[in-house]
Amino acid sequence: MKTQESATPRRLSFEIFRYNPEDPESVPHMQTYELDEAPYMSLYLALNQIRETQDPSLQFDFACRSAICGSCGMMVNGRPALGCRTLTSDLPDVVRLHPLPVFKLIGDLSVDTGTWFREMVEKSEAWIHTEQPFDPEATEARMDDDLAQAIYEGERCIECGCCVASCGVANVNKDFFGPAGLNRIARFMMDPRDARNDSDWFEVVANADGVFGCIGMMACHDVCPKELPLLEVYAYLRRKSLAAAFAKR
């Protein structure tokens, strides 16, 4: 374990974006709170402490508080990150917190990622397409474990939206599938249980809202808290598109 005890704790100052759209009197502004740092303090602990002792109206989202549910994406000093997983010991004395851009603001640090991701899933029809009905009597269809692991790798996305928030293209093109969307598409392309073939996917993915919208800013890859190999995913999609373009009809 890291030893984090020090004689006098640091005094942290949190500059937090405030705006409550439900309150006609509210105007967007930054508000500053101060807090003594404690060992292993994460933004989850810090923000709850601020809410419980200083400002009960502060809005933010946490659920699992263990970097698994994807609720708590926020801009930490300009960089999207999971609040629950960000330790204050990794941050400077002044911490600026903003809500994730791209997503609709609910209030203060809370944004509506749920709606964005549901639309993304609907748009890319990110579910297994199959003609075969489920047969409760049959043994499961076999799958090579390596393939299962490869699919799992993409499946790990927790839809936190950090990548989307960090991507310049997603910030300006509302129709862009975004990193997480492209990742989800690739995950289903890889899956042999999905009946869609390369040319079905081709129309979805080979355009300015798909993988060719990506201009290689690479922020998505760097901020993804689950360390998804997003750049490899785009390369895969590009190569697949290329192959599909040259394939016989």
Place this chain on the structure above:
Amino acid sequence: MLGDLESSAVDLARRQVAYELLSGASGLVLALFMWGHMILVGSILTGSRGFDWLAGMLEDYYIAQPTVIVIFALFLVHGALASRKIPAQLAERKRMIALQKGLARAGHNRPATASDISPAQPHVESLLWIWQVRTGMVILVLGSFHVILLGFDVLTPLFGERIGIEALTSTERVRGGLWLPYALLLICVEFHAGVGLYRLGVKWGSGRFLSRRVLLNIERVLLWFFLVLGFIVLLVLAGILPPPLAFLLSGVAG
């Protein structure tokens, strides 16, 4: 194949692939050309005789003339296709720049820690992209001017009026004031090409062979190499520096 008309959605997608390929490939060819270009122009380092000899050869064997046309065409194609990716609205460009600033600053603020996961900290690529756009704009203006100028040099002799690329004209116009736009163009082109190649590699899957860190470092080494070389060439062209490699040709009869 590309361009067939059948189903419109598939066709649209095919066109998109073609655009993406063309803009990438033209960028690639242009970038490689620029390195070759450096070697050609670099012949000035051996003195004007070497420069003239090489230029003469390329013109006599009709290599230079089609090259100028092809490169200019690629230049325009690339410029047109690549700039599709530049956000049209000012507000959008501002948003991208603000985002990039935040990311870059967050990177500098962050000490390397246990929870630091990314291979490239602080994140720089968003910044690089924005500068790629800016340098691209500069190249569009200065590069067009330069290539048209050289086009006149290379193509007009075909009609018997002038003598093509020649050390004397080159050095004179550089000395006469073109050194400034050239210096700017040089920086922009080397940066733009270097970053472009790096991005191209990552986009199409170099990650399987080389980590981004390594690739970026290779890119940086190449960038500095060609930048320094380019400036030496420019200094020689401007007559500030004597041709450092002139001794190579000192024994050769003119």
Place this chain on the structure above:
Amino acid sequence: MTAELISTDVLIIGGGLAGERCAIEAAAAGHDVMILSLVPPRRSHSCAAQGGMQAALGNCVKAEGDNTSLHFLDTVRGSDWGADQEVARIFCEEAPVAVRELAHLGVPWTRVRGGKNSYVIKGERVEIEERMENDGLIMHRDFGGTAKWRACYAAAATGHAALYAVDSEVIRLGITVRDRTEAVELIHDGDRCWGAVARCLRTGNHFAVVAKATVIATGGYGRIYGQYTTNATINEGMGAVIAMNTGIVPLGNMEAVQFHPTALAPSNILITEGCRGDGGYLLDKDLHRFMVDAEPEKQELASRDVVSRHMKQRMRDGKGVETPYGPHLWLDLRHLGEAHLTTKLREVFEICRDFVGLNPAHELIPVQPTQHYSMGGIRVNKDGQAYNMAGLFAAGEAACWDMHGFNRLGGNSLAETVVAGRIVGKKVAEFVAATSLDVRTTVALEARRTAAGRAANWLQRTGPGPSVYAIRNAMGETMMSKVGIFRNGDELEQAVAEISALLADCDKAVLQSKVPGMNPELSFALRLKGMLRLAFVTANGALLRTESRGAHYRSDYPLRNDAEWLNRTLVRWAGDAAEPVFSYEPVGEIDLPPGHRGYGSDERIEMRDTIEQYNENVYARQAQHGRLDTVEPPGSRMHRGAWKEYV
């Protein structure tokens, strides 16, 4: 703006695995379905389950010969005979189908690799040759308290993968989901449920959802233990609360609370049981592997209650590592190797790195037992229909369907969510097909007014008063220290008294913030009283149950007492009543006679009656306690004696 009243065929409260699987079944039958959830469904706590899902497929060598009867035996023994054995039977038989169905929906289950494989079993590295003919079938891992390797898993994110697959199906079917919406009150007329009042957590507005059938699938309520839980912050138990507030729907076995042996100290984030399944050790401060002495047979893989108790005891014996946050023990994974940790146990690796900054390949992990699972919940019959209330169903962790009794086995709850979702969903669909909506809208609007009035009341209170957060913290401290792993009469009495005092405080509490909109403080305040009431019945139920069974351990009554306590606690508490009413019903028809669990103490007080005597009036007595008739007659799926050839 939402209308004050909307209607649907089926209202599902909770977008976790249980709720969504249920919704699919009802929607596939052609009904109009609406799901309410506090968070986007994919953020429900089901996503946090890492370890696996029990289903007797018997695909790998260490699972050979596995079958539903063995699973049944493990489940009933694990429950310390508190389970309803018919439900356990149904569950074990349906689990393989449910798991395969998830494969059909896209879960990337880890698969059997034919040929040589290297596993770590009980600390030894073992080479096992998997059969080539099973190559590519769903793989299993070892979990505590099971005879065979049985837990199917998708690397280290089983719940996540399952939830995403099921949610994708929900989206495919176009089911309406209202996230950031909280059910705050049931609409009912005393014996028939007609939907619920919901509060929008974006705007703070209340609206009534009128439905022919209502399903509560709100998951666990570990947050009544304050911060001492592995559960998410949203697991506050409002599903159980709104059912209990009716005063007629009983909650079952609220004192049956599971503690997980390995929560990361000090943040209480769960470190999956898979770690021990894969060969992890528990060490005390002298780096001694105490579980080998304590349970020579099962060692670290004895059931959770047993391991938690040995750990707690070890720390009481002064063998814990002392820290400012209290003592903890060590989990040792170093011998598994970095490659294993970064692939098979990757999520664990990341949790260690991100939340305490250590690398489990080289360092020990600080762990402590903490609240993990709520076996208790809304008491339902085998169709998932709540006692005493037609049209109200419950499934998943929120329900007391009762296959877990007093201790659920690792991996059984995730499987329960999908199995129950399938079964209850079907029953809901049948129920809806046979009814028409004839609720008086006045009932619904009245319920809405009541709920909205509660919020208004909180906003009107002024003057000095305790803070809602202080009350919550006090509740957590009381629950963990006095209604925890070891319980005794004195402490439980104190706990009951303390919580009643907190309930009184709650009525005096004052909000600091009156901002319009969802107002986070108000949203929490609206739950606080319900949470306190859940805490109260948990503590009180534990006080009344003078025996030890499964996770409920009384040091003043250390033996399981089948003579007097082979029953299920039921508790009812109307929203406006001063005190809860406890009663006890038989656990269900007994097929596997009470015996030794195979781990933990073998001492117990035997039944006085014969099994036949016990079984004689079981169903009639349950009916007296409010059990509604099921579609198939009770006991029809017992498969009595089918386990006999496997003991």
